[in-house]
Amino acid sequence: MQRPSPIETRLATELAEVRPDLVDRYTAELPGARAAVLTRLWRALAHEPLPWVARRVRGAHSLALWLADGRALHGPRADPYATDAYVTAVRLDGVAYRDPARLMTELGWPHSAGFAAELGHSVASLALSRADRELPTEEAEEWPDRDWEWEQRVVDGHPFHPNCRSRPGFSAAEQLAYGPEHRQAVRLEAVPAATGDCLLTGDWPAELRDGKDLLIPVHPWQHSHVLKGGSAGPWRDAHPLVSLRTLALDGQTHVKTALSARLTSSVRDISAYSVGAAVTLSSFATDLAARTDGLLHITRTLGAVTAGSPDLAALLRESPQAYAAPGEYVLPVAALAATTLPESPSWLAAFTRLALTVGLRLLDLGVALEAHGQNLLVVLSGTGAPLRLVYRDLADIRLSPARLRRHGITPPDLTGRLVTDDGTTLRRKLFGSLVAGALAGTAGSGPALATALEAAVRHLPATPDLTALREGPLPTKALTLMRLSPEVPGDQWTSLPNPLAALR
Template sequence: MSHSPTAEAEVAAELRALRPGLLPRYDAELPGARAAVLTRLWRGLAHEPLPWITGRARGAYGLELRLADGRTLRGPHADPYATHAYVTAVHLERRRYDDPARLTAELAAGAGVGPEAERFAAELGHSVAGLALSRAAADHPDEWPVGVSAGRERDWEWEQRVVDGHPFHPNCRSRPGFSVADQLAYAPEHRSAVRLGTLPVPADECLVTGEWPDELRDGERLLVPVHPWQAGHVLKRPYDEWRTARPLMSLRTLAVPGGLHVKTALSARLTSSVRDISPYSVEAAAVLSDFAAELAAHTSGLLDVTRTLGAVTAGIPDLAALLRESPAGYAGPGERVLPVAALATTRLPRDPEWLAAFTRLALTVGLRLLDLGVALEAHGQNLLIVLAADGSPLRLVYRDLADIRISPARLARHGIAPPALAGRLVTDDETALRRKLFGSLVAGALASVAGSGPALGAALAAAVPDLADTSDLTVLRRGPVPAKALTLMRLSPGTPGDRWTALPHPHVLEPGTVDQ
């Protein structure tokens, strides 16, 4: 059948004008990109509490979804932890769909999905086109030789190898407001160099926490680092050029020479959210940084947390910045640090013993902190691993404390004074704490590295007997595993906060099947 002509053709037309030599590769990558996004969408349809799906059942050849309008959607058995593009097509009644945007548009027309479905369909079309563009420009190997270490000044290279974006989000490469030229200029997978700028703001109009460097001061004014896209599209103000930087996985966080990472405000929707920096995040930054350093001391040397050196906001989320340490500074001689998301692009973690060792390390740290009273958002972007020269996992590094959860009651039980914070980061809700950790770490980082439910189940089975017995581990053993309902969230923009679903425990999965 036909595909999403608007997004795919728009990108092709822009490529023809900007990079005509890339166009054949882009065209060749489109079928794989459609399958990759369709696989992510199928995960949501199969496992999330979407109100217009009234039933799920095993069929003769796969999974059957009963829709509120009486139609049936059929596809393969759904492994919620799989990262390879195993869904090449699904059937709505007798009609075959291999394009996630076309499928979503058809569902919106008859299944009572809601008005947001048409917008979501358009985003999926752009996700397919953006993913094909990312893959077309990629020339990274899928395996790194053991023994090769990355210096601090080149830590961004590990980040730029992550071509496909979020491993489970259908909008993995949807960047509304970004033209092809913008993506080529600013996206990490295109190995771009970005000239960061600064905007001067009177110091008495700014909120500053931590130490703001002299380099970013001009008399009574503070110089706030600004992304050129933000300056041109949102702030619409001229800026002074500052430093050449390399974008990291999050696109709006960039590495500048010397080991500094700069998180800028970038008011564009990337996957699910508009990525600004709230005054609350700036106000909490220094307190969180000091608290995290204290907490890491309780992990027997298995975890370091990058420090936030300084944070500033000019009173609006559209103009703010955070300065952070590079995680590479926590590598010893012969060691290297790379984001966990980058592991999924190599063949190294497919070894079951390696995967079990990594799973044991990650759960030891995550569960220890959760028991103390802090739930990390330990997905593959925030969580980094320190590898020995032979590739074995040694320690973890965590960055970006903006969305952790802190339990004063749990901290008090361990004699730890809670940080002087209020607001969304603070909760004693057991379910919220466990969702935060298990949804990001087990259903996110560990699943993305394992690549499938059975592989993840085997790694958990090998690691869990060695873990300290806590009430949180008991809940994890019992299952199911919480995960953000990413598709439901995009179809419910009027509902604030995260929405959740429950995934079958990977112990119950077999290759090619899933219990419903």
Template structure:
């Protein structure tokens, strides 16, 4: 029988009872999962403004960080854009640690105990996700799926830079296997009937999702069991989970975003009543903006949304991104590019960066900063694999500048106040932090590869204050570890990463 420490033990024991055939594969994946999470944590320690790290210095073979209590933390050079698991151990005052949870416990920093528990769960869940991968075949870089949900299932490791890349607190092993997209399940959504008079509806609710005077609201089975305390009510709706887990693809095409009041990675992301109310106006506004990109960007339309009194019972229907792929083309999330061999070509990566930056900066000039990370941003590939267009989904967290819109004669009635800002720093943080330090960096895989791609791409960009900031200033990125260690701070916290275009 295999034995595993801490969260690894719990998941290993549950797995032994449920899927004994996966236990040995799970055990083999644990060292690599620890290294993957430790690499993400080391990046955060080196590059985020953590108050208990007072300084750092490069040494011949790596980096030494000085802690406020006088201790020293040493490890390899910290590439902020690396996605390979290159950190296998770091030393705290000479003692080596290969486990990110044990390292965090030893650091003994405020709120570190809870974070250490999350890291342990992230390691164990990541090993579980990797253990379930099919060998070769469908996951081979040269084998391209046909269905949109198949692309999403190929993204096994989660967020490329967050130490909590696979942390799913509140999910048992059985639930991870039943609902996690990387495990390739079919999820049976429950259809909960709610009187129309009790619902806030935006857009057009699907005709087939009505029962007389009641709406049938799709409910994720985890939400039904753990939050609504209801199970087995109404007919089911079979669907395939996408990268976000709460959003699923239906067999006939549309995607449905369900309420799932669980914290995945960093925060609980419900479908708020406010986002339901604004969904139709946001969707219409996005089509106006997309029309100004010369056909290089499409935004999936929100078909209908409803909330029954709270964020715990809500759903949103959205077009599938494949709506915007012509015959012979494929559309896939940018995060899934790493599962192909396309980014290995410097020319391909430069072409993709040119397309993404041209569209992103054009919209920013007009007044809209997309949250264009690897999950929200999709790329349409020609039959030969060339990037030809972009598709964007999920408008809930964009930022909009009324002043910039007005300069271009664009009106935007009905947009929620929380997404409105004219602050150029806030706008650039949203776009650059998600697209440049997120989607493009995650696709390139290292600072060197990212620099080579961008050096070519930025030469073709129209000059503007935003483009100059991209070329000349440090890049903003969410301080994801600082955020997890700051439970009293409700919003985003940020760091500034080295700009590879300024480093030679």
């Protein structure tokens, strides 16, 4: 039996204090959590351009990695689009490793110690999330009416990132209190800041004003660990969403808070650049979405503010629920895997066609969405048919002024990282998030993804972007390489085998 890691043991000790009823279930979930994270890590070792891997030898059912230092790794053949935990052990020079953190420690690559700690947190937190998930009942088959209840169904986090559930800096009590999958309301706090010291775009509601001060919503974890207390008062209860730092205030408004913790890859604070661009970007994207014949809606940013620090900032925006008619449901694509839907290839093909129609249309116009399973939502009919899409969080899209002007569209008055005319960058943004992310995570395997793509692309308008999708390798972020090379700024990328090639 696998000996628990120090991180796993520490979380178990904390759990015994706050939720002793979960300790046995947590312990029972650890092997599956290790396999889930190890599967994600093995995908990265198999497909990312890691400089410490000299050669890969793929067999019919196995994969061998020859390392630059002469050692060898052996494991199963890696399907880059599989979401089930099929890797239970990897052998390094004949020694089996079932714990991804221990494997990364033994590999001993630059920065592997820090990454191994993140993998350990990912395993422990994933086991806790699974231990506290709602057990299936007849009532659980009822689709929820409130937006945050859909988000609570996403238990495993990112379908392909080894840090899928990594929450370093969060105790067991804090994870149980703040993680959406644990189904608790969070009492947000409000920190006063002099209006003259703030950058504000859009409207800021009266309830978040106090004389000459603006009141900035703050996550309680942020207030305790980053802002270190200080002047603040309780504001409102809210329900955490998939991103953990964005919360539903009611059926109409969501608040995105600064959370200066490293979740998956990034520290989740809010930059002054994002605040300054938020409302301009929202207005432009909302107008552009009208060119999709009603297939896409953008949640409008209502207001954004920062008090001179990425650690003290917030953004208010519409709830996606505003775009669901009576009898319809709107849910993040990440929640589809945990939702009972019509079980047929035609459903997946219809959803894939809808997503690609919208994504490629906007890309041709000059906007590349980061349409992963958290940002992209789908509106379903009462019978589960995919009707249209909703997109939220514009902070990481890319705009091409040249493409926009080619279509007679005046680009918004924005500069900086959001703006690029580089075709490779634009396609990477969309294809990496939508196809290698949201669609692959929904399909669950390479063969299922290939079948859905083949059925969808034959109906799409011919564009250079569609040709690139059909004929080239599929880009995706090299998430493990990025964690092992923190000195390299920005995203790093790799290419996955094009799933359509298997059908030719």
